[in-house]
Amino acid sequence: MPTIDRSAIIRGPAEVQFGGQVFFSKGNVSVSWENSVFEKTSDVFGVIGRAKTDTQITVSFTPVGELEALAVLFPYGQTALGSSIFGSSDSALVIKGLANQLTIHNAAVTQMPSLTLGAGTTAFGEVQFTGLVKKSGEPDDKNSYYAYTESSNSYSTTFDPANVKSAEYQAIYLGYTHSSTDGFTVDFDVNLAPVTVDSHGTIDMTLVDVGFSANWSPISQGTIPSNLLNLLASVAPGSDLSTTSLTIAGTGQGISFTADKATLVSSDFVWGADANLNGPITVQGTRDINSGVLDPLFEVTAS
Numbered sequence: 001m002p003t004i005d006r007s008a009i010i011r012g013p014a015e016v017q018f019g020g021q022v023f024f025s026k027g028n029v030s031v032s033w034e035n036s037v038f039e040k041t042s043d044v045f046g047v048i049g050r051a052k053t054d055t056q057i058t059v060s061f062t063p064v065g066e067l068e069a070l071a072v073l074f075p076y077g078q079t080a081l082g083s084s085i086f087g088s089s090d091s092a093l094v095i096k097g098l099a100n101q102l103t104i105h106n107a108a109v110t111q112m113p114s115l116t117l118g119a120g121t122t123a124f125g126e127v128q129f130t131g132l133v134k135k136s137g138e139p140d141d142k143n144s145y146y147a148y149t150e151s152s153n154s155y156s157t158t159f160d161p162a163n164v165k166s167a168e169y170q171a172i173y174l175g176y177t178h179s180s181t182d183g184f185t186v187d188f189d190v191n192l193a194p195v196t197v198d199s200h201g202t203i204d205m206t207l208v209d210v211g212f213s214a215n216w217s218p219i220s221q222g223t224i225p226s227n228l229l230n231l232l233a234s235v236a237p238g239s240d241l242s243t244t245s246l247t248i249a250g251t252g253q254g255i256s257f258t259a260d261k262a263t264l265v266s267s268d269f270v271w272g273a274d275a276n277l278n279g280p281i282t283v284q285g286t287r288d289i290n291s292g293v294l295d296p297l298f299e300v301t302a303s
Contacts, residue, residue, distance in 0.1 A: 010099050015155050016061060017094040018107065018129065019072035022156040025061040026122070029095055031102065032058045036201070054201030057104055057131035057145060059093060063113065065122035065164040067255065067302045073127055074112050076190060076210045078296040085109070085192065086204045090134050096153050103147045104131035110205070111190055115257060115300070117169045117248055118183025123255050132202055139200045167250030167303075171216060173262065173283070174231065174244055176224055180216040181276050184248050186257055187213050212285040212298055214246065214262065220277035228267045228281065241265065243286055249303045256303035260288040260295050 016023040034056055040049035063073065076085075085108045093107035107129045114125035137144025171178040189211045195204035218224055231242040246262035249255075263286045268279025288295040 010097075010150065012098050014095050014097040016059070017092075017096065017156075019069075019091060021066075021069040021072050022158050023061070023066070023069060024064045024159055026064055027062055029059070029061040031095065032060075034058065052201075054196070055133070055139065055145065056202060057107075058110075059095070059104065059107070059129040059131065060126055062126045063124045065124055066160070067123075067163050067165060070255070070300050070302060073109070073124070074188075074298075074300040075109055076112065076207060077298040077300065079207055079210070080294070081207055081209060083207050084195075084204050085207055086132065093129055093131065096155070098153055098155075100148070100150045101153060104129075105134040105137070105144070105146065107131045108205070110192060112188040114188065115186040115255065116183060117167075117186070117250065117255060117257070118180070119166055119168045121183065122164060122166060130205070132204070133200055165250070165253050165255075167252065167254035169248055169250050169254065171214075171218075172245075172247045172249075174227065174242065174264070176218075176227075178216065178218040178224070180218060182217060184214065184216040184257075186248070187215075189213070210297060212259070213265075214248070214257075214283050215280045217268075217276060217280050218278045225269070225277055228264075228278070229269075231264055232267055246283060252303075254303050256301050257298065258301075259285055259298045261286040 014029050016025065016029060035052050036054035037050040038053055039047050040051065042048050063069070086106060090106040091108065093104045095102045109127065110130040111128035113127040115123055116125065117123060131145060133139050133144045169184055171184060191209040192205040193208050194202045195206060196202050235241055241263050243261050243263040246259045248257040262283040265282045265284050267281040269277055270279045271277065285297050287297060
């Protein structure tokens, strides 16, 4: 029977380096290699072969919550639609463990992390990066995608627990200051179109659209319930829904999320002995155009 040396098993957590920032994860850092294929088939014999058409590398993790990295995690609030997200030069993503290191030569953020803003949680959901063949690289050469080494490493000394903040949050929307029963959530939708070359597969991705949806349950006080009902019901078919600016900010510290236009889409009401009257309300991002110029959809900054 073969023997196993447990001290030789490669394992353990890692830090991630990208865009001049060092990220630590709340949990695992996951990497997935995926080859897209087409099947060669025969009516008599079925599938007789599979050939590669593309290779993409997906990296996902949940950042601990360092606020200094906001510009890297949320790059598309002010990006012009139709732009390349990989840009004119490659951006490397490095995953560094204590015993090994993986460098993906050409990576970009393909899913921005959701925000969960409240006193009892850290801010970020899962972020996703995608790696493609590097600029002027050959798709049949592994060195065009990544470099992998096994050696002893040490983690970065830049981590500062003081930058991982939670706070009390409030929203300013529809002329009211909203407190929430259980915090605020913001989810982002990034629509990307691949740029493909038959001989290389996907070499870039174009930003087609980006949007956000924010949800919270406002504390039912004053005229908030009646005004929400009026704004939702007093709209004729074909007319625009109520749209105003939105700000969600922590008191004294944390994150500030702002949008020029956020449209009220829905609101729940709940009656019960242990229920707050206002259930979740949902608002969605709407583009603001001034003199033909497209304003930023949103901004995420440290407050």
